[in-house]
Amino acid sequence: MVTAARTISQISLHMGVAFGLMYWLTGSLTFGGAAAILEPICNVILMPLHDRMWERIRQKLEAKKARATENLPAGSVASAG
Numbered sequence: 001m002v003t004a005a006r007t008i009s010q011i012s013l014h015m016g017v018a019f020g021l022m023y024w025l026t027g028s029l030t031f032g033g034a035a036a037i038l039e040p041i042c043n044v045i046l047m048p049l050h051d052r053m054w055e056r057i058r059q060k061l062e063a064k065k066a067r068a069t070e071n072l073p074a075g076s077v078a079s080a081g
Helices: 002-026 029-070
Strands: none
Touching: 002 029
């Protein structure tokens, strides 16, 4: 129940901000309404792509760090970071 309320709250916030900003910029209820509808749709489409991109970046960085650690001479200490 709390998760559903949180999700509805987030969607309402996104739609409200999109509508308010577009209405403020254009003075048009039509453009404000269009922005309020299109913004969540774009988020649904683009957010998974964004998350996948960052997951790939994280994996590449971890692989690079692992390779660097493997190439250290025996007895040396790897620096954190």
